[in-house]
Structure formats: structure tokens, C-alpha cells
Amino acid sequence: MTQNPASETGAAGPGDANGTARPAAASDNALAPLPPRAEVCAGLRAKVLAFLEETPDDEILRGLQGQVRVAMGVIEESLGRYGYVVCSLLQPSQRLRLGMDRDARVC
Numbered sequence: 001m002t003q004n005p006a007s008e009t010g011a012a013g014p015g016d017a018n019g020t021a022r023p024a025a026a027s028d029n030a031l032a033p034l035p036p037r038a039e040v041c042a043g044l045r046a047k048v049l050a051f052l053e054e055t056p057d058d059e060i061l062r063g064l065q066g067q068v069r070v071a072m073g074v075i076e077e078s079l080g081r082y083g084y085v086v087c088s089l090l091q092p093s094q095r096l097r098l099g100m101d102r103d104a105r106v107c
């Protein structure tokens with residue numbers, strides 16, 4: 001079994017002897033600013049659409065693509081029927097702070 005050279009000296013290495021990562025040091029935890037929500041959503045949408053454009057040989061992946069298409073259809077129908085505010089993931093307290101109806105129907 002190959003050991004991390006740093007573990008032999010007692011120095012902190014990138015992971016332990018079995019190759020698992022160790023938590024970052026406190027000094028490594030500087031928080032980077034989060035990207036805008038719209039940017040994150042656009043990136044996720046691009047990844048999902050790219051996955052759906054693939055033609056996998058694997059039956060399981062083809063089935064997964066079908067389920068993703070069904071889920072996207074449900075989401076599109078819900079947004080068309082109820083709107084973005086009602087289908088949001090906001091908690092009731094967050095809705096109140098934004099001046100929304102606390103008990104608005106959620107999808």
C-alpha cells in the first residue's frame with residue numbers, strides 16, 4: 001500500500017494514507033463570492049440540455065433522460081399554471097420579507 005509521503009513525516013498532506021481527502025484548513029476556508037442566481041440557473045440548464053442531447057448506448061442513461069424530460073415537462077407546466085412566485089423555493093418567512101403572500105399555494 002502506498003502511503004502519502006507527508007503522513008510519514010507527520011506533515012499535513014492533501015489526503016490520508018488511503019487516498020481520501022481531508023477537510024481544508026481553516027485558512028483555506030475564505031469564502032468566495034457566490035455567482036448570481038441567474039448565472040447558476042443558466043449553467044445548470046445548459047448542463048441538463050447537453051445531457052439530453054447525448055445519445056447514450058446505455059439503456060439506463062436513456063431511461064434517465066426520459067425521466068428528466070418528464071420532470072422538465074412537469075416544471076414547465078407548473079410554472080405556466082402557477083407562476084414563478086408560487087413555485088419558488090422560498091420559505092414562508094422569506095416570502096413575508098419580500099411582501100409576498102405567506103400562504104401562497106406552492107407547487
